[in-house]
Amino acid sequence: MNAPVATTAPPPSSTSGSLLSKLEIDVRMLGMLAALAVIWVGFDLLSGGVFLTPRNLWNLSVQTASVAIMATGMVLVIVTRNIDLSVGAILGVTGMVIGVAQVQWLPAYLGLEHWLTAPLAVLLALVVGGSIGLFQGWLIAYLGIPSFIVTLGGLLVWRGAAWWVTTGQTVAPMDTRFKAFGGGVEGALGATATWIIAAVACGLIIVGLGLSRRRRLSFGFPVRPGWADAVIALVACGTVLAAATIANSYPMPMGTARAWAEARGIAWPEGGLFIPQGVALPVLIAVIVGLVMTFIATRRRFGRYVFAIGGNPEAAELSGINTRWTLMKVFGFMGLLCGISACISTARLNAATNAAGTLDELYVIASAVIGGTSLAGGIGTIAGAMLGALVMQSLQSGMVLLGVDTPLQNIVVGAVLVLAVWVDGVYRRRIK
Amino acid sequence: MQTNGTTPLVEMRNISIAFGGIKAVDDVSIDLRPGEVVGLLGHNGAGKSTLIKILSGAYRPDTGEIYVNGQHADISTPRDAKRFGIETIYQTLALADNIDAAGNIFLGREVLTPYGTLDDATMEAETRKVMARLNPHFRRFKEPVKALSGGQRQSVAIARAIYFNARVLIMDEPTAALGPAETQQVADLVLQLKKEGIGIFLISHDIHDVFGLADRVSVMKNGKLVGSANVQDVTQDEVLGMIILGKCPPGATPGPGAS
Numbered sequence: 049m050n051a052p053v054a055t056t057a058p059p060p061s062s063t064s065g066s067l068l069s070k071l072e073i074d075v076r077m078l079g080m081l082a083a084l085a086v087i088w089v090g091f092d093l094l095s096g097g098v099f100l101t102p103r104n105l106w107n108l109s110v111q112t113a114s115v116a117i118m119a120t121g122m123v124l125v126i127v128t129r130n131i132d133l134s135v136g137a138i139l140g141v142t143g144m145v146i147g148v149a150q151v152q153w154l155p156a157y158l159g160l161e162h163w164l165t166a167p168l169a170v171l172l173a174l175v176v177g178g179s180i181g182l183f184q185g186w187l188i189a190y191l192g193i194p195s196f197i198v199t200l201g202g203l204l205v206w207r208g209a210a211w212w213v214t215t216g217q218t219v220a221p222m223d224t225r226f227k228a229f230g231g232g233v234e235g236a237l238g239a240t241a242t243w244i245i246a247a248v249a250c251g252l253i254i255v256g257l258g259l260s261r262r263r264r265l266s267f268g269f270p271v272r273p274g275w276a277d278a279v280i281a282l283v284a285c286g287t288v289l290a291a292a293t294i295a296n297s298y299p300m301p302m303g304t305a306r307a308w309a310e311a312r313g314i315a316w317p318e319g320g321l322f323i324p325q326g327v328a329l330p331v332l333i334a335v336i337v338g339l340v341m342t343f344i345a346t347r348r349r350f351g352r353y354v355f356a357i358g359g360n361p362e363a364a365e366l367s368g369i370n371t372r373w374t375l376m377k378v379f380g381f382m383g384l385l386c387g388i389s390a391c392i393s394t395a396r397l398n399a400a401t402n403a404a405g406t407l408d409e410l411y412v413i414a415s416a417v418i419g420g421t422s423l424a425g426g427i428g429t430i431a432g433a434m435l436g437a438l439v440m441q442s443l444q445s446g447m448v449l450l451g452v453d454t455p456l457q458n459i460v461v462g463a464v465l466v467l468a469v470w471v472d473g474v475y476r477r478r479i480k
Numbered sequence: 481m482q483t484n485g486t487t488p489l490v491e492m493r494n495i496s497i498a499f500g501g502i503k504a505v506d507d508v509s510i511d512l513r514p515g516e517v518v519g520l521l522g523h524n525g526a527g528k529s530t531l532i533k534i535l536s537g538a539y540r541p542d543t544g545e546i547y548v549n550g551q552h553a554d555i556s557t558p559r560d561a562k563r564f565g566i567e568t569i570y571q572t573l574a575l576a577d578n579i580d581a582a583g584n585i586f587l588g589r590e591v592l593t594p595y596g597t598l599d600d601a602t603m604e605a606e607t608r609k610v611m612a613r614l615n616p617h618f619r620r621f622k623e624p625v626k627a628l629s630g631g632q633r634q635s636v637a638i639a640r641a642i643y644f645n646a647r648v649l650i651m652d653e654p655t656a657a658l659g660p661a662e663t664q665q666v667a668d669l670v671l672q673l674k675k676e677g678i679g680i681f682l683i684s685h686d687i688h689d690v691f692g693l694a695d696r697v698s699v700m701k702n703g704k705l706v707g708s709a710n711v712q713d714v715t716q717d718e719v720l721g722m723i724i725l726g727k728c729p730p731g732a733t734p735g736p737g738a739s
Contacts, residue, residue, distance in 0.1 A: 267605045347597040349590050352579070356587055359576035359624075366538055366574045367588035368559035426578035 076420050076475065080435050083468075084442065091446035098449055102298035106325060108438075108445050109295075110231040110396070113330035114139075114389040115408060116437035119415040120341040121382040123433045124351075126416055127358040128378055129425035130195035134184065134202030135386050135412050139405030140210040142177045142390035146170075147219035147400020150226060166225040173387035180206065181383015185376035195379075203409065210402040220399035230396030231328035233304050239296045242326035246292035250285040257281050296324040330392045334434070337388065342430045344381075354378060358426035414461075415440055418468045440464075487550040489514050489679040490566070490648050495534055495544035504530040505541070506703040507736050512648065512679040517670060519690030519711075520683045521723055522700035528683045529571065531700070532650050535681075536568040537561035548648075559588070565647035569654055571683075573637040577626035581618075582607040584625055585640040610639045614669070631662040638669065649673060650681045655689060667693060687719055701726045704737025 092099040118135050125132045146169045154165050184202055188195045228235035237245070257277055264271045272280075300308060300323045308323060309316055345351035353374045356364040364371050389408075394400050419436030421428030443464060447457045488511040497505045505527045512518050522528045533539045535546065537558040546553045548564045555561050561568070575584050582603040591599040591606070604621055611618045615635040625633055634657070641649055651670070655663040670680060670693050684690050690697060691711060698708040699722040706722045709732030718729035728738035 263601050267601050269601070269604065343597075349592065349598060352583060352587070352590060352598060356576040356579060356583070359578035360574065362572070363574035363576050364587070366536070366558050366568070366570065368537075368557065368562060369588050426576070 074429075076472070077429070077432060077435070079471075079475070080419065080432065080439065084435065084439055087439065087442050087446065091442070091449065095446070095449045099446055102294045104445070104449070105294050106298040106328065108441060109331045110328045111445060112438050112441040113231075113328075113334040114392045114396075115411045115415055115441065116334045116434045117337045117389045117392070118382075118385050118408065118412040119419065119433040119437045120338055120430045121378075121385040122412045122416040123419070123421050123428040123430055124341075124345065124354050124378045125195070125382055126413075126421045126423060127354055127425055127428045128375055129358055129361070130188065130375070130378070131413065131423075132184075132195065132199045132379065132382050133409050133413075134180075134199040134206055135382065136405035136408035136410075137203045137206035137210065138177055138180050138383055138386040139390045139393065139408055140402060141180070141206045141213065142173050142387050143394040143400045143404045144210045144213040144219070144402055145176050146173045146390065147222065147394055148213055150223045151219050151221075161224060163225065165223040166228075169223065169226055170229075170391055173391050174384055175387075177387025177390060178380055178384040181386065182376060182380040184383070185379025188379060189372040189375035207402070207406075210404075213402070216402055218399050218401045222395055222398050222400075226391075227395050227398060228329050229333070229391045230393070230398065231330050232396070233300060233308070233325075235329035235395070236300070236325035236327075237329060237332065238326040239324040240326075242292050242295055242324070245327065245332065246288050249288045253284045253288070254281050292327065295327040298325050299323055300325055330396070333388065333392065337385065338430055338434050341381075345430055350374065350377065355426060360426075411437075411440060414465045418465060420472060486513050488512060488547070489516075489549065490535065491547040491550075492531070492535060493545050493547065495531060495541045495546075497530060497534060497539060497541050503703050505534070507544075508700065508703075508705045509735070510698050510705070510708070512681060514647075514679055515674050515677045516696065517674055517680045517682055517694045519687075519694035519697040520681055520700065521687060521690060521697055521719065522685065523723060524685060526700040526723075527703040528700055529652055530703075532568070532652055532681060532683055535561065535648075536566060536650055562589075562644065565645065566650065567641035567644065567646035567648070568650040569637050569641045569652065571652040571656065573633055575625050575633060575637060578624050580624055581611065581621055581628075581636045581639075584636055585610070585643055587640070589644065606643070607639070610643045611635065614639055614642075615665075630657045631659070631665075634658060634662065634666070638666075642673065646678060648679045648681070650683070652683045653685070654682070655684075655686075663689075687716055687723070691716055691719075698735075699723055701737050705735030706737045706739075707732040707734045709733065 088100060098104060118139070122132060122135070149172055150165055150169050154162070154168060158164055180202075184198050187193050187198045224234065257280065261271055261277060299305065302320055305321050305323045306316055309321055314321070345354065353364065353369050353371075356367070356369060357371050357374060361371065390405070393404055397404065415437035416428065416433040417423065417436070418439055419429070419432030419434070421433060440461060443461055444457060447460065452460075491509075491511040493509050495505055495508050496503065508527070508531055510518065510520070510531075520528050520532070530539065534541045535555070537555045537560050540556050546555055548566075553564055555564065555566075576587065579587070582600065585607055586603045591602045593599045607621060611621075615632065618632060618635060620628060620632070625636055628636070634654070638654075654666050658666065670682065673680060682690055682694055694711055696708060696710050697714075697719060699706040699719065701723065706726050707728040709719070709729070713731035714729055718731065721727045721729065722732070726737055726739040728734040
């Protein structure tokens with residue numbers, strides 16, 4: 049092969065990289081973790097050591113789950129240069145539908161507290177949320193209506209629809225098994241399950257790192273130095289085990305524990321029982337959603353197309369990508385995730401109200417943006433958005449702990465959003 | 481235009497397309513044979529890029545037909561064009577800036593693992609091979625193409641076009657953004673691909689570029705074909721006359737746009 053003659057000098061063969069580049073760690077992600085650490089330690093000091101307790105962290109994780117799940121979908125929406133303002137309203141109407149289904153429709157056929165009620169309710173939530181998402185996606189992708197308008201209309205339409213389901217009445221209580229999705233006593237997995245999940249997660253991390261390393265070596269590509277892979281494995285497993293330890297250090301409240309013990313025929317000792325809650329089901333769901341969405345975004349063809357559309361819509365079209373169908377699916381996923389979040393927030397509240405999810409669209413968008421998703425499209429990570437959700441929720445819970453008034457909370461959260469985007473922009477321009 | 485007996489690799493017959501009442505391409509016919517380089521010349525806005533976007537499947541013509549190897553070809557999407565072995569290097573390069581070289585080269589034609597996931601390792605390995613041929617000093621395989629220089633981006637766009645065994649290559653202003661050394665590289669590549677029997681449409685508004693490489697030229701003005709000619713039969717001044725005045729010299733075959 050007669051290769052064209054190159055005129056440029058070859059670059060130095062060994063790239064002199066810093067520690068961070070050897071570890072291939074995203075500096076922005078590190079910055080967010082640092083910000084989160086500052087927020088946590090700051091609130092802990094200000095609140096006299098109440099913030100960094102297993103109890104508060106456990107509650108924080110449960111409170112974050114719903115918005116974090118929707119934020120993973122919002123990343124894909126924003127990456128394609130779109131926006132979805134209707135997620136809170138979709139959550140609201142889906143929550144109402146599954147609430148009524150559990151309280152009125154399903155008991156008519158199955159009777160109250162039937163074991164099928166909870167799975168059917170979840171399935172219904174996925175179908176309702178997913179259908180609404182696909183429909184909006186169709187309007188956006190195939191009819192060419194701007195997503196801002198479609199979902200702004202959707203915000204009003206679905207919020208109105210939520211009211212119509214019961215003409216505004218709140219529906220309660222939910223099915224007992226269904227309530228597990230909200231965390232609480234029913235949704236706490238307990239110590240043993242938590243340790244097993246943590247151990248499996250650690251195993252997967254180590255196997256995954258090893259496999260990807262072997263694969264790169266088999267192609268003769270450069271790999272991270274061995275110690276860097278070891279450090280990453282150690283940090284990742286350490287984080288998982290620390291989270292499991294914290295979840296298992298938060299016991300059930302005394303009264304609940306007593307009922308729990310009595311139900312299992314365990315004698316109630318003098319000093320009470322320490323029964324660890326373990327990780328909460330909604331948190332586990334959020335983590336799994338995060339992993340699945342990351343897999344879809346980075347390992348699947350669909351994810352590659354989503355980012356290509358965001359990077360250069362014309363190029364994506366010219367490459368033969370079915371950009372419309374891809375876009376419609378992105379909104380379908382968003383609706384599906386709203387359905388999952390509807391289960392969590394309805395179960396957590398143990399009631400379906402037509403106001404559920406109000407203003408969630410703003411928190412979800414803010415989480416994605418704080419998490420490094422660029423509104424110009426093409427850039428964003430699932431993990432970043434979930435971390436963004438945690439940052440937002442940490443600020444809010446922290447201020448609640450300190451007794452800050454709601455108006456001031458909003459002012460702080462709003463200011464932090466603007467500040468975060470500004471800092472991110474400055475950082476981006478500097479590395480360019 | 482029947483200059484010799486071989487079946488044209490590609491023939492576009494009587495192509496017209498209008499945007500909002502303006503005829504961007506008006507009854508244009510051009511053809512291309514294996515191993516031939518045809519220069520498509522004309523001012524900015526003459527309709528060259530539009531014509532070529534019809535061939536690459538980005539636009540559908542209002543009227544006219546496309547034949548590939550003498551067979552009628554229905555090209556209505558970029559995917560159709562690629563199936564016929566027609567690859568395009570766009571003037572804008574059409575790269576997704578946020579994705580790395582391998583991702584761009586295989587965009588829309590990803591290699592998958594047996595589990596249906598992206599086989600990034602294989603794609604990177606193939607990218608390293610094809611880039612070694614085009615730009616031996618290219619090392620930035622892991623970075624988004626936004627971080628690359630103009631010449632490197634050009635190499636990625638070219639690699640995408642030639643990797644999938646193109647039989648027809650459309651190059652829209654391939655050297656517009658390049659320095660002298662890189663322009664020479666592209667010229668070398670054109671000659672090499674020509675030797676391999678690939679037919680190339682070279683679109684340019686610079687006739688010096690084209691005269692050195694093309695076997696024939698076709699000139700467009702205001703959406704119409706002024707004429708086509710073998711490069712030996714016309715002078716550069718005559719071709720300039722075709723571009724500017726629409727005047728067809730004796731050595732060329734006049735088209736509908738000749739004045």
